[in-house]
Amino acid sequence: MSFLLECPNCGRRPVDEYAYGGEVTVRPKSADDARALFSYLYFRKNEAGPQREWWFHSSGCREWFQAERDTRSNEVVQVAPPGGLT
């Protein structure tokens, strides 16, 4: 992977400046549904297509942000501060 990713704070940088934080997931609100809990803990969609994910600019501003990336082409559709994706 050597694509360029835009940090909302620092601009376009090579992807090796960042740490990948995984897919944006929704945390269950209780332990009542064990299936939902374990699915949240251990399963990922691993979308072939646009995917919403967390990134940490570890060699830059050291801030978290979110990106929507097409996993087939590594085309970054949009980036935003946490919670700001449209």
Next chain:
Amino acid sequence: MNRLAERRGELIDRGRTVTFSWRGRTVEGLAGDTVASALYADGIRVFSRSFKYHRPRGLLCCGGQCPNCLVQVDGDPAVRACMTPIEQGMQVEHINAWPSLERDALHALASATPAFGMQVGFYYKTFMRPRWAWKYYEKFLRSAAGLGKLDPNHRRDRRYEKVHRHVDVLVIGGGESGLEAALAAARDGRDTALVEEGLALGGRLAFSGIDGANRAADLAAAAREAGVEILQPAWAGGVYEGNLVPVYQGDTMYRFRAGEIVLATGVIEQPLVFAGNDLPGVMLGSAARRLVNQFRIVPGEEAVVLTVDDLGIEAACDLADAGVAVSAVVDTREGETDERLGVYGIEHLHGFAPVQARGRGAVSGVVVARGGERRSLSADLLVMSGGTVAQYGTLVQSGGSIRYDAERRIYVPADVPAGVRVAGEPVGTTSAVPACADGGKGKQFVCYCEDVTTKDVNLSVKEGFASLELSKRYTTVTMGPCQGKMCHRNSGLVMARELGVDPDEQRVGVTTARPPHNPTSFSLLAGRGYEPVKRTSVHHWHADRGGKMLWAGDWKRPYDYGTPEDETAAVHESLGLIDVSTLGKLIVRGPDAAAFLERIYPNRYGDMKLARVRYGIVCGDDGSILDDGTVARLSETEFYVTTTSSGAGGMEQWFTWWNAVWGMDCQIVNVTSAIAAFNLAGPNARTALSGLTDFDLSNDAFPYLGAGHAEVAGVPCLLLRIGFVGELGYEIHCPAAAGEHLWEALMAAGESFSVKPFGLEPQRVLRLEKMHVIVGQDTNAESQPLEAGMPWIVKLDKENDWIGRYSIEWYQTRGNRASLVGFEGSNGAVPKEGAQVVVNGEPVGRVTSSRFSRRLGKAIGIAWVPADLSAEGTAITLSDPSGASIPASVTLRAFYDPDQERLRS
């Protein structure tokens, strides 16, 4: 001097001789010569032995595309002699031959015993049985295979660098089209760089006689004039996402990011497949022309040119110009004698194809045939022009695609992605190329790198590998050092023939040309040998006083100061001082700071009083223990958090991530490297420290688990009264800049108590006596607090949600399966860390920490055991890696001072 008259386009400097050593013999060449050209001029014809059959091999391509001239240069294996300029004193050795290049034992064996015919799959079929013999086979095969020897003691004195570059346009290939494209871009005002791997700019022009050389020189001069940066000889390793191109030049890897990439990679001339096509003296037309036009060497006395296109005719003319007697041009095409050949009086045979090269050890002639008609021609130089293939690898790597143009019999670009442009028109081969010859005797080589013959390819088809992608994995064709440059097309042709399909239908497929484009040394990929290290503010004090400085994560820490047992005893009996600056340190501040920590940790912080410190573990949402440390409350809205030494970066990310998820009103600051920290521990700690501060250290004013700001030796500090090592102790945090001053002041204040600095190893013993776990040593990714002996820290009755809560609730319901417990050895033996806990000979757990405690006079440790063996006093058996069986009993309370009397004193 054995060279032709001086002429424009030659690369040699006739005024300067360079001597180097070839297999111990001194050889003289001219400045500008390559290892290959200097040796060829010296009369050397055999450069290497082939990979499998150890057949003698001579120059084939002279352009860095084939494996035939791989040599070892100054200890570097697999160096291409034809691409390496000679240097004074260079030591050049042959590879892959024993006992000598002239007489090779394996070649003798392979020729004398045809049954030894290492056809495709021989490896899997032959060495299967008897099974016990594999270790002997392997030894033999390992020594017979390979391309050179690495000297394990060889140390490089060269330094490899990586350089990051940005340009508007990067042109890959410095042939005519590449130079033209670069010139146009530069004249357009764009920042342009051009990469050419050859020893001369101009590509084919550079070895195409005076007119070509002139045109190449003019273009290169114009490009330089226009501001094109030319890297040469240098080569592009591949094309990666984001238009990233690694360019290798000398000892440097340039990481180019280009706005636009221009692919001007041109074509590669191909060999023909016939019996004996690997004899020394058989070479490509481009190779012969390079020797003649660039190095002014007469490559042979009597030549025959075998061709499928006009490139062979051009080669024949150049050879005739150089005074070589060209007895015939054998052309697979039909037609009239070419005018150019007519001028030289060279016979032009039409419709003939080569059947067999004659000669033993070197070529002496060739048999050619047209239908049933055969002709035998004598020659000491056999020149092949077997058509060309476009170098499409970089295009495919960039995300583009190719298609086969059946008219021109060549691959042409189909899709070219944005940001990439293809320059130049691939020169095709309009005539059909014979797949291979019929009726010849001996091996017909398809792949020179891996010694794959037509027989091998045919056998792979018979065995069911009907596409090139499958066949290559079986035969290894296209998988050698040339990566298919010399064999990709021919293997496809041979397969198509065996399958009985028209090669123009392209049913055989193509292989993927992956990076790197050329053999690349690991040194270039690795770059300079960085080993970044973090040092505490007292690093040099430790090192100067005998501290054994060892790696601890990114840090260097003193393991001990030479007397670990005395250091341990000092802490127990009087006073010790340890540098714990490596601990991670985070400040969490803001109106939501307490609420934030309540959500991060399984235990409570909202109820915490000011000036107190509390132990905490951090869990993942799966309940696993990620890290541990302490949290001190400095004010209503500010907390000082320590993490493990290796966990600082990870915890910073973890905290800031959840803060981003929750959007709480607090700020997290990593102050790890800004703050130094020392732990002064031992029964005399209070007395020693009180001499340096006005702060009231009495047990009433500053009890166990107190936290407070104090001035110590004139330095503003944060004192934490905690006890990882089990004695009365103060963790003193101060600005790193004042670290060394404070450390020295503490050592001086402790002098009357015989204070000893102590290292990591004494600390490990001391904490083990207290049964304090080390996260990452006693726990792993599967460890959760209920099983790790810390159910007390998990507050399932907290009102708020916290990370790991639901998983731990689930574990609570399920019950423990394993337990982390202490143990005491019953016979004095200390099991190694990693020893197994066994029941009836079966492993059921493992020892994570173990030491002999001099203080307690026994072997102690921590181990994971099954839940049913976790009761106090349970007898367990430990199996040491040495094979010894060690009896032990389970202990649940700290081995030392279980009631914390010393800690709270």
